[in-house]
Amino acid sequence: MTNKDIAERGQKVVMNTYGRFPIAPVKGKGSYLWDADGKQYLDFVAGIAVCDLGHCHEELQKVIQQQAADLWHISNIYWIEPQVRLAEKLVDISGLDKAFFCNSGAEANEGAIKLARKYFYRQKEPGRNQIIVFNDSFHGRTLATLTATGQKKYQEGFAPLPAGFLYADYNNLASVEKLLSDETAGIMIEPIQGEGGVHPADPVFLNSLRRICDREGIMLIFDEVQCGVARSGHFMAYQSYGVKPDIVTMAKGLGGGFPIGAMLATDKAASGFAPGDHASTFGGNPLATAVADRVVELVSAPVFLDNVNKTGGYLKESLESIKDERIVAVRGKGLLLGVEFSAPIKDLVTICMQNGLLLLGAGANVMRFVPPLNINEIEVNQAVNIFKKSLQEWKE
Ligand SMILES: Cc1ncc(COP(=O)(O)O)c(C=O)c1O
Structure with a gap:
């Protein structure tokens, strides 16, 4: 062939x-x-x-072979030991508190958008549902994430698009301030824009976004699907900026080639979800999380x-x-x-x-x-x- x-x-x-x-x-x-x-x-x-x-x-091959001999898939209606192990590592390294596992970057970002909205819904502020995103960003191909993506070419032909996304200019604080209102639930940004042309955020800008989110009581969401998991030279790119988000997403490198995505959040942000609010059949299954657990161990050294x-x-x-x-x-x-x-x-x-x-x-x-x-x-x-x-x- x-x-x-x-x-x-x-x-x-x-x-x-x-x-x-x-x-x-x-x-x-x-x-x-x-x-x-x-x-x-x-x-x-x-x-x-x-x-x-x-x-x-070779080490990942061994982990897959061992886990394939033990258990592939159950469901999140039971506890999954390799998933707990992976969550412990990610929480420890990231400084965040809780993990949710899924299968891709887009799915992780969908989860982050849902979590920000549900948090404010539970806070009795259902009108706080807008997310500020950035021109030239890339967040995925589902309807919500392609709407969050600040590039028209990915949105063309898919109308009607979900409401609630506003577009600011990357590294331009004034353009963010202009969009803030009592309807803003969060700001979602890649600390290093990947697909949009490999643009690292300006450190002052990223720090200022943290200050704005603290001032407004809204969520700072980092999409580290591409720049996370050691690719930037820190395990999470935000660690090199000294800025901690409320929610961060990752995928790509997390499984070293085995499909897996994750969303991490502070306890406060994670309190937005209760049982039944969000789920994924395959998310965090034993095979994926066993591999990712070893990847994280190796690349975070x-x-x-x-x-x-x-x-x-x-x-x-x-x-x-x-x-x-x-x-x-x-x-x-x-x-x-x-x-x-x-x-x-x-x-x-x-x-x-x-x-x-x-x-x-x-x-x-x-x-x-x-x-x-x-x-x-x-x-x-x-x-x-x-x-x-x-x-x-x-x-x-
Ligand atoms: C920053 C970022 N977010 C989200 C995604 C979407 O990830 P996936 O293709 O796994 O859904 C990508 C993919 O390139 C990405 O670079």
Whole structure:
């Protein structure tokens, strides 16, 4: 079976929702993938910031095998031991108090929006139901989360959209202040915008949002689906800003490739939910939480985080040293980096792929670098060399 065979069969039966590249990776190990034609790639996409320990990590394989032999799925109507273990770790590391588990980033964000609203409903303030969100954000593809997403292209054709979302400008405090009212339930923001072009929040801005939320008695909600779980060089990106949210969501890297999402909240915020208010059949099942528990243990270790910062710093410096007048900026934290160009980078992604390096865009002009968090400097050098060669071949 070749790449072409798989693509032709897929086109007949798989819904046409993705602009797919014409390759079908069939094997992975560490930072490398091999496609059905046997071609090798250095993977700086990592399942879009998901495979934080690379592909087919041996310790995670063992955890899956052991848990698969013990118990896969029960239901949240019973206590799930690996889920409790994972919640204990996340609560301990995050400084928040309670966890809810689900299956994806969008689902975690839906939960956060529901929790903020239900909290005020229980406080006898049902009119406090608006969430301030940001232009160029990305929060997911469900109806509420694509409405929370401040990019029109994701909303087109899906009207009527849920009410209650107001859009401010990222890193612009005045634009937030203007939208506040006695109907505001919370402010939802990515501490580092990922899909929107890899834009870290300004520390003063993020701290000011905390102050506003305290002043107004409303929820500060961080979407750390992409920037969380060690990707920024801290376990949670907000830890590098010294700002604690009332609610935070995570997903992507949490299961190292096994689907899982989570929402953490303070006891106060979490008191918005009572039994029956929110649920997810698969959320936090034994298999997913056993894997995530080991991922969290590995990636939260100080030596691991130090290495993300070191390798991320090295990659950033290497990208900054590239002399190409089409490069406008190099941004990001840890191993969530973006190189902004003066032109659309679609063809450059394809050239890099042909040269054996997988990368992806974040918006039209930004090349995103989100490799496994355990890559080493040799792999970084390899990637940067392929990237430089591809730049030379890239004619706009
Ligand atoms: C910041 C952020 N929030 C939410 C999502 C949605 O996550 P999922 O695709 O798991 O629903 C993404 C996905 O890219 C994201 O980057």
